[in-house]
Amino acid sequence: MRSINFISKMNGNCDQLEFRMKLNLLNLLNTLVLFSLLATNLYAQNGQAGADESILPNSAIPEGVKFAKSKKFDKAREQFAGALAFWQHYPLAALYLQVLTDLDNGVIKKKEASEMFKAVLEGQKGAYDKAVKRFRKLGKKKQDYFPILLMQADAELNLDNEEAAQVLFDDATTMTTQSVLPLLLRGRFYTTNNEGELAIADFSKALQIEPTSAICLFERGFAYALAKDYDAAINDFTAVAPLHPDWGKSSVVTEVYFNRGVALSEKKKHRAAIRDFDRAIRIKPDYLDSYLNRGIAYRNIKRSTQAMQDFNHCISQNPQFLEAYYQRALIHFARKKYSKAAVDLRKAMELDPGNRKAAFKLAESYYKLGNYRKALTHFNNVIKLDKNYYWAYYWKGFSAQYSKKPKVALVAFQSFLSRAPKRFYKQISHAEVAIQKLKTQVR
Numbered sequence: 311m312r313s314i315n316f317i318s319k320m321n322g323n324c325d326q327l328e329f330r331m332k333l334n335l336l337n338l339l340n341t342l343v344l345f346s347l348l349a350t351n352l353y354a355q356n357g358q359a360g361a362d363e364s365i366l367p368n369s370a371i372p373e374g375v376k377f378a379k380s381k382k383f384d385k386a387r388e389q390f391a392g393a394l395a396f397w398q399h400y401p402l403a404a405l406y407l408q409v410l411t412d413l414d415n416g417v418i419k420k421k422e423a424s425e426m427f428k429a430v431l432e433g434q435k436g437a438y439d440k441a442v443k444r445f446r447k448l449g450k451k452k453q454d455y456f457p458i459l460l461m462q463a464d465a466e467l468n469l470d471n472e473e474a475a476q477v478l479f480d481d482a483t484t485m486t487t488q489s490v491l492p493l494l495l496r497g498r499f500y501t502t503n504n505e506g507e508l509a510i511a512d513f514s515k516a517l518q519i520e521p522t523s524a525i526c527l528f529e530r531g532f533a534y535a536l537a538k539d540y541d542a543a544i545n546d547f548t549a550v551a552p553l554h555p556d557w558g559k560s561s562v563v564t565e566v567y568f569n570r571g572v573a574l575s576e577k578k579k580h581r582a583a584i585r586d587f588d589r590a591i592r593i594k595p596d597y598l599d600s601y602l603n604r605g606i607a608y609r610n611i612k613r614s615t616q617a618m619q620d621f622n623h624c625i626s627q628n629p630q631f632l633e634a635y636y637q638r639a640l641i642h643f644a645r646k647k648y649s650k651a652a653v654d655l656r657k658a659m660e661l662d663p664g665n666r667k668a669a670f671k672l673a674e675s676y677y678k679l680g681n682y683r684k685a686l687t688h689f690n691n692v693i694k695l696d697k698n699y700y701w702a703y704y705w706k707g708f709s710a711q712y713s714k715k716p717k718v719a720l721v722a723f724q725s726f727l728s729r730a731p732k733r734f735y736k737q738i739s740h741a742e743v744a745i746q747k748l749k750t751q752v753r
Contacts, residue, residue, distance in 0.1 A: 378427035381420055383410055397557045400525045401494050409457050433465050441465040456482040460495050490516035490523055506537040524553040540570035564594040580607040598624045602634055614641050632661040636668050648678045666695045682712040700729035716751040
């Protein structure tokens with residue numbers, strides 16, 4: 311079943327030698343939930359922004375719904391108000407508070423409000439058919455009341471009735487020009503369907519109604535981030551920070567700075583990338599991938615001391631952090647400290663025996679140490695992991711040659727020639743010369 315709050319997976323991770331994005335926005339969407347109107351499990355962002363500690367963020371809305379269904383509206387209002395502290399909960403809590411405000415103002419009656427929350431509760435229990443029927447019945451009586459349509463839309467989505475939900479969202483947006491809620495919730499619906507332009511348009515229209523709406527700015531920033539328009543996303547999140555400081559420290563904001571840093575690094579704008587990784591670290595000091603990628607950026611601008619500090623920090627905080635061992639090994643290797651590089655690379659291989667790049671660098675380290683027999687063993691291991699990796703054959707050839715194994719060397723160089731792209735003409739020439747010499751030895 312679907313819900314307007316769940317954002318689907320998007321294209322996968324960046325798998326590059328230099329830049330690791332273990333947790334980026336795309337993966338974050340698998341665990342960070344934009345909560346549905348009828349959700350039964352609500353998970354909070356860290357920090358309560360001054361909310362009453364007696365109101366648990368993971369139970370406030372379900373408890374509020376129960377109170378409202380039983381016509382205990384003051385208690386329900388207290389629960390919903392507490393949930394406003396969390397950006398994930400805000401639209402839902404604001405919608406329910408709108409219903410209670412309308413009740414106070416005589417727009418709806420107590421029985422009607424109770425029936426609406428009864429339908430919500432049915433949805434929380436998975437009885438979406440019953441919820442839809444109840445909302446339809448209420449809608450016939452209150453044809454110009456947009457909160458009913460928004461609640462029904464979510465129930466329809468949970469029944470996979472996407473077209474019906476779209477109509478309800480559209481109708482709700484035409485019923486009022488004073489409230490941002492229809493645009494906000496339709497925007498979330500568009501975000502769910504990967505319709506970023508439509509989502510951004512709705513959030514922008516909502517901001518025309520309420521220019522200082524922290525939730526509309528945050529949601530638009532999130533939509534920009536999904537579209538990889540990190541500059542626009544950061545502009546919105548920057549505007550959110552003074553309005554709602556805790557939201558400015560959200561994991562989403564961390565990810566945006568992190569991802570922009572990665573994108574800048576890929577464009578070789580390493581100093582700008584470092585500034586973004588710095589910001590991500592300030593927001594979330596325990597996010598090790600920011601340290602890792604900052605270390606890589608430092609290494610790329612020849613600031614190996616700072617890079618080493620970041621890799622050391624990653625390993626001290628997580629001794630199982632394979633990539634940090636690999637990156638630290640590269641620093642040792644560049645400093646010609648091949649024994650230290652080998653130590654880190656052996657640890658990386660211990661953590662992931664199938665890691666080809668670590669296996670190859672380990673073999674290279676032994677080659678640089680002059681331990682050609684050990685290098686030969688490890689180049690053989692690389693070939694087991696990837697039989698088409700031509701560089702392993704190339705260096706295996708030299709390792710075998712220096713280990714006085716001409717037959718092995720000859721076969722290795724021949725295997726390199728059969729696999730290597732023509733652009734590596736220098737290495738191809740070296741291999742051809744070596745083959746000619748080895749042929750005389752083999753005879």
